[in-house]
Structure formats: structure tokens, C-alpha cells
Amino acid sequence: MDLWVTNCILISGDGSSVFKNGLLGVQDGVIQVVADQQPDQLPDGPLLDAGGGYLLPGIVNTHTHGCCTGPLFSSGAPGVSLDDAVAHVLRHMAQGETTLCDLSGLGTVADVEQVRAAVPVGIGLGSCHFNETFVAARLVDGTGIEPRHEQVTARQMIEQGDVVAIGEIGSGATLGGGVASYRYIPEAVRQISGVTIGWAEADRIKAAVLLESPTQIDELSKLLEEFDLAGRISHEQISELVIKYVRKPLGAALSGFQPAAELSAATGVPAVFHTCKESVEKILQVAERYSSGQVRMIAGHANHNSMSAEDCVSWARKLRNRGVAIDVATVQCFSGMPDILVNARALCAAGLVDVISTDYGGGRWDSILSMVEYLVEDCLLSMPKAVALATSAPAALFPSIGKYRGLLAPGRHADFVITAPGKLSEVHKVFIAGKKAWSNS
Numbered sequence: 534m535d536l537w538v539t540n541c542i543l544i545s546g547d548g549s550s551v552f553k554n555g556l557l558g559v560q561d562g563v564i565q566v567v568a569d570q571q572p573d574q575l576p577d578g579p580l581l582d583a584g585g586g587y588l589l590p591g592i593v594n595t596h597t598h599g600c601c602t603g604p605l606f607s608s609g610a611p612g613v614s615l616d617d618a619v620a621h622v623l624r625h626m627a628q629g630e631t632t633l634c635d636l637s638g639l640g641t642v643a644d645v646e647q648v649r650a651a652v653p654v655g656i657g658l659g660s661c662h663f664n665e666t667f668v669a670a671r672l673v674d675g676t677g678i679e680p681r682h683e684q685v686t687a688r689q690m691i692e693q694g695d696v697v698a699i700g701e702i703g704s705g706a707t708l709g710g711g712v713a714s715y716r717y718i719p720e721a722v723r724q725i726s727g728v729t730i731g732w733a734e735a736d737r738i739k740a741a742v743l744l745e746s747p748t749q750i751d752e753l754s755k756l757l758e759e760f761d762l763a764g765r766i767s768h769e770q771i772s773e774l775v776i777k778y779v780r781k782p783l784g785a786a787l788s789g790f791q792p793a794a795e796l797s798a799a800t801g802v803p804a805v806f807h808t809c810k811e812s813v814e815k816i817l818q819v820a821e822r823y824s825s826g827q828v829r830m831i832a833g834h835a836n837h838n839s840m841s842a843e844d845c846v847s848w849a850r851k852l853r854n855r856g857v858a859i860d861v862a863t864v865q866c867f868s869g870m871p872d873i874l875v876n877a878r879a880l881c882a883a884g885l886v887d888v889i890s891t892d893y894g895g896g897r898w899d900s901i902l903s904m905v906e907y908l909v910e911d912c913l914l915s916m917p918k919a920v921a922l923a924t925s926a927p928a929a930l931f932p933s934i935g936k937y938r939g940l941l942a943p944g945r946h947a948d949f950v951i952t953a954p955g956k957l958s959e960v961h962k963v964f965i966a967g968k969k970a971w972s973n974s
């Protein structure tokens with residue numbers, strides 16, 4: 534063997550197997566041995582003492598953004614720089630991820646090649662190259678779209694083997710969600726008023742404009758006063774920009790759901806849909822029409838904070854009955870967005886979670902392993918089951934990138950994570966294809 538890992542609690546990722554005196558043997562980047570170490574089992578190669586920590590499969594993250602330089606989000610915003618894309622991937626890796634999917638969806642292979650060359654993490658791309666997406670993107674932004682991005686279709690991207698998924702279909706940028714709140718509305722407010730507002734402030738302004746209550750003028754006046762915007766931006770201006778970034782692109786964005794589901798059904802490639810209050814009914818509609826026996830549609834971040842915990846559970850149940858897999862995203866659930874955690878908890882308690890991802894959260898996502906740890910500590914799931922939601926389950930949903938990943942078993946890629954003793958979320962080492970890719974020391 535090239536490497537033996539000992540002195541660990543090995544969680545294989547299959548949802549049930551735990552080896553309390555774990556032993557992992559690796560040769561040529563492939564796992565050869567997964568066992569409980571016996572006293573007579575004397576490893577015959579380099580030995581790595583895991584210090585009594587957990588040994589897990591590398592995390593497979595099926596939904597993030599900003600890990601390639603192509604247009605960002607379904608709004609076709611300018612992509613992040615190569616340095617930022619690499620930094621994002623390295624941050625994912627330090628959180629235990631060895632495989633991830635960038636689902637901004639308008640980039641091409643040319644936008645990810647340099648990132649792939651710079652990092653050992655497996656990076657898959659999603660595609661949402663549909664006419665409907667480009668129309669919705671230009672209603673909001675579109676400044677990051679180059680002619681070459683429009684010269685391919687999602688079907689061609691699939692046929693060329695360039696993508697691992699269809700999606701993200703819609704996003705918070707064109708469905709009036711998080712991206713409108715942390716990016717477009719604050720940017721527009723700053724241009725008009727010179728005042729910087731954040732995600733939470735934009736969310737409250739959005740709610741006040743969209744609710745159209747009889748006391749809307751008073752509510753808006755109060756908010757403008759509170760955010761130091763009074764006299765710097767008018768009621769009309771702020772209402773107009775909320776309508777521009779939230780309501781206007783909605784129809785165009787939703788019109789992309791049907792062709793995406795149709796293409797997924799025709800090709801067998803999984804499709805990830807942006808789930809929120811505005812889109813969830815549409816996902817159910819297309820699932821009723823296109824979902825077959827095999828799960829290929831995924832409701833991305835079904836714990837979205839535009840919905841109450843009860844609504845999340847009720848929709849997830851209906852979607853699952855139609856064969857849609859339920860994804861919960863961490864986003865910033867431990868750093869300022871507790872509703873997202875409350876919703877994830879409710880979905881988990883109802884037994885409705887199939888997979889955990891990070892999404893993007895403006896580049897400040899919390900780690901998947903912190904969510905896994907939370908679900909275990911809250912006694913909602915056993916540790917093997919919770920780990921499976923971040924490893925074998927996403928690998929199975931995205932077969933083209935997950936085929937030999939997500940499980941510690943002979944014949945699989947030797948992608949694995951060693952954590953601190955008793956602390957799943959504290960990653961100490963990350964190995965990819967049997968080689969050390971990251972270490973905390």
C-alpha cells in the first residue's frame with residue numbers, strides 16, 4: 534500500500550457502517566482496504582495516525598457558485614476573478630469538500646480549466662444555457678455574458694460531456710431572492726443615495742414594497758429613516774428598483790423551468806431548481822409532468838428563508854412524492870441567517886432531507902460538516918446517516934462526477950477527510966486521490 538490510515542473512527546458514508554478502530558489502505562489513489570484494525574493486521578507501508586479523529590469520505594457539494602470565472606448566477610453577472618475562484622475552491626476544500634459543482638450555469642469549460650489546473654478538487658459544471666435564462670438574465674444584469682456563452686445550448690453542453698447537471702435553474706438573482714437582496718438592491722441604493730445597506734435591510738425594504746399594504750408609504754418612510762436613507766432616495770425610486778430586480782424578471786425566470794425539466798427527463802442528467810416561495814409551485818408543476826421513476830430533479834435549498842418551516846415541510850413532502858430530491862443548503866445558517874437552519878431542522882425532523890449543499894451566500898457560506906454535526910448533536914440523525922447526506926447521497930444523485938466518490942469502499946477514489954477527535958466540523962486533513970491536499974498544520 535502507498536498509505537495506511539489508522540487510529541480513527543471510520544465512517545464509510547453508506548449511511549450505516551462505522552469502524553471504531555478504523556483502518557484505511559490506499560494504493561495508486563484508490564481505496565483497497567476498509568476495515569476494523571485487528572491486532573495482527575500489520576500495515577506494510579507509510580502509516581498515518583489520524584489521532585483518534587473521524588475518517589470520512591470527501592464531501593461532495595452539489596450546489597455552489599463562484600468556483601469558475603464564467604458569468605455568476607442566472608443573472609449573468611460578471612464572473613469572479615481566477616484568484617477568487619481558486620480561493621473559493623480552497624475554502625470549500627478546507628471545509629472537507631473534495632468534489633463540488635458550480636451551478637451558476639452560464640459558463641463553459643473554458644471558464645473552469647484554469648481553476649481545475651490550480652486545485653486538486655473535482656469541479657463539475659452545471660448548465661442553464663436556455664434562451665429563457667438569457668432573457669431573464671438581461672432583465673436584471675447580463676453584463677458578464679460574452680457571445681461565446683450564448684453560442685452553446687444546455688443540450689450541446691451535455692452531449693459534449695462538459696457538464697454534470699442542468700442548473701441552477703433560476704437563482705436568487707432572477708427570482709428576487711438572496712442575490713437581489715445582498716447584491717443588486719444594495720448596489721442600486723448606493724448609486725442613488727451614497728448609503729450602503731446590507732442583506733437584512735434590503736430584505737425588509739423588499740417586503741415592504743411587495744406587500745403593497747395600505748400603510749406601505751408609512752412603512753417605507755420608517756425604513757428609510759431607520760437606514761439613514763430619508764431624503765436621499767424617494768419612495769418611488771426605491772419601489773421602482775425593487776420591482777426591477779424582484780418582480781420583473783420573475784416570469785422570464787420561471788419560464789426556464791419547463792425546458793430544463795424536459796431536457797433532464799430526455800437525457801437523464803440531474804437538474805437543480807432554485808427553490809423559494811416564488812418558484813416552488815412551478816417546480817411541483819414540472820415534476821408532475823416530467824418526473825419519472827428515477828430521481829433526476831432536485832429542489833435546491835428547499836429550506837429557503839422566503840418560506841416558513843411549515844411551508845418548507847409541506848412543499849418538500851409534495852415534491853418528494855413526485856420523485857424530486859430535497860436539498861438543504863447551509864448558506865449562512867450559522868452566521869446570521871437562523872431561519873435557514875430552523876427550516877433545515879424541520880425538514881430533517883420530518884425525514885425529508887436527501888442531500889446537503891452550501892450554495893453561495895455571497896461567498897460566505899457555512900460548511901456542510903457544520904450542518905451535519907448540528908443534525909447529529911440535535912439527535913435528528915445518527916452520525917452515519919447524516920454523513921451520507923453529504924457524501925454517498927450527493928455522489929449518487931450526480932453520477933457523472935460522483936461515480937467513484939462519496940464512499941470509503943474498495944475501488945473508490947481515495948478522497949477522504951480526517952477531523953478532530955469527536956468534532957466532525959473541525960477538519961484536520963483532506964486527501965484527494967490518496968494525496969494530502971490540505972492540512973490544518
Ligand SMILES: [Zn+2]
Pocket residue numbers: 596597598636701704892893
Ligand atoms: Zn445557488
